Amino acid sequence: MAIVRHQRHINLRLALPYVTDRRPRFPLPLPPLASTTTAVAASTVTIPTTELERLGVLGHGDGGTVYKVQDKCTSKIYALKVIHDGGDETTRRKVYKEIDILRKTDSPHVVRCYETYEKPWGEVAILMEYMDAGNLDTLRRKKGTLSDPELAGITRQILKGLSYLHGNKIIHLDIKPSNLLVNDKMQVKIADFGGSMIMDRTSDLCNSYVGTCAYMSPERFDPNANGGNYNGFLADIWSLGVTLMELYVGHFPLLPAGKKPDWLSLMCAICFDDPPTLPPTASDELRNFLECCLQKDPSKRWNAFQLLEHPFLIKYTAKDD
Numbered sequence: 001m002a003i004v005r006h007q008r009h010i011n012l013r014l015a016l017p018y019v020t021d022r023r024p025r026f027p028l029p030l031p032p033l034a035s036t037t038t039a040v041a042a043s044t045v046t047i048p049t050t051e052l053e054r055l056g057v058l059g060h061g062d063g064g065t066v067y068k069v070q071d072k073c074t075s076k077i078y079a080l081k082v083i084h085d086g087g088d089e090t091t092r093r094k095v096y097k098e099i100d101i102l103r104k105t106d107s108p109h110v111v112r113c114y115e116t117y118e119k120p121w122g123e124v125a126i127l128m129e130y131m132d133a134g135n136l137d138t139l140r141r142k143k144g145t146l147s148d149p150e151l152a153g154i155t156r157q158i159l160k161g162l163s164y165l166h167g168n169k170i171i172h173l174d175i176k177p178s179n180l181l182v183n184d185k186m187q188v189k190i191a192d193f194g195g196s197m198i199m200d201r202t203s204d205l206c207n208s209y210v211g212t213c214a215y216m217s218p219e220r221f222d223p224n225a226n227g228g229n230y231n232g233f234l235a236d237i238w239s240l241g242v243t244l245m246e247l248y249v250g251h252f253p254l255l256p257a258g259k260k261p262d263w264l265s266l267m268c269a270i271c272f273d274d275p276p277t278l279p280p281t282a283s284d285e286l287r288n289f290l291e292c293c294l295q296k297d298p299s300k301r302w303n304a305f306q307l308l309e310h311p312f313l314i315k316y317t318a319k320d321d
């Protein structure tokens with residue numbers, strides 16, 4: 001599905017021979033941990049880039065390329081996200097934000113960062129745990145649609161990740177299938193924090209327009225609503241609802257199947273239409289769960305902690321899953 005983006009920057013993808021380069025590694029000058037979050041710094045390993053062999057490309061994002069790499073010493077596989085600097089300040093800010101947040105997070109439901117690298121001419125890279133089954137978008141394409149028990153298992157993991165982030169005042173702001181990575185144990189982890197924000201308080205409002213339009217909540221999509229300010233924690237929940245509905249129905253649920261999203265049709269669907277609903281064959285529990293996520297009025301939307309207690313998840317998953 002083509003994704004419509006606004007106010008985002010050009011993708012600068014350069015095929016630089018990064019991991020085979022023998023130049024010395026320069027440690028990244030990371031900002032200090034903010035006192036406003038209680039999360040601990042992610043565990044690190046020290047692997048010089050000369051020890052990383054590039055095995056292939058896993059995907060491309062807005063600012064760079066993600067490679068599958070292998071530590072020549074231990075044979076362990078990692079994912080290396082390389083952001084090539086093309087003088088684009090926004091892209092650079094995004095990667096520093098992503099590194100800052102990944103350093104602060106330590107959750108089995110958030111992709112783990114092991115190491116960061118910076119080269120003097122500006123290329124930055126993040127060494128992450130390798131998620132060998134792709135993301136929820138590739139999973140949906142492979143499987144078609146997902147059943148209630150499958151969806152509940154995935155949903156509980158995402159919500160555990162979101163409640164961890166939100167409890168630490170981190171808003172993701174770009175929850176969508178391709179940012180939810182999967183491994184062969186069907187573990188699902190939240191990734192791509194380039195557009196995320198760290199708030200002072202969970203009641204604070206934010207006004208960022210970074211993210212993927214198609215998954216934006218109505219209050220985010222319309223910058224004139226509420227002076228452009230919105231509760232980002234609840235905005236993440238709307239994006240989760242759209243993501244889950246997409247996994248259930250097998251296509252982006254706010255537009256007819258096969259329709260390419262453009263800004264106007266998205267604006268009509270998100271801001272003016274009723275929230276999307278499930279087909280009549282869907283279970284009552286799932287229908288109600290998604291209604292709790294897809295309330296257009298954010299004050300009626302459930303938060304991540306409340307959703308973890310919803311009957312849909314209680315029915316299909318154990319609390320310690």
Ligand SMILES: Nc1ncnc2c1ncn2[C@@H]1O[C@H](COP(=O)(O)OP(=O)(O)OP(=O)(O)O)[C@@H](O)[C@H]1O
Pocket residue numbers: 058059060061062063064065066079081111128129130131132134135174178179181191192
């Ligand atoms: N740790 C990882 N393990 C395995 N694959 C990964 C990992 N991180 C990213 N990928 C793959 O690379 C793709 C690109 O990731 P990236 O975070 O750069 O951007 P994105 O989320 O796809 O795009 P955008 O920047 O536009 O939001 C992902 O969709 C995923 O398939």
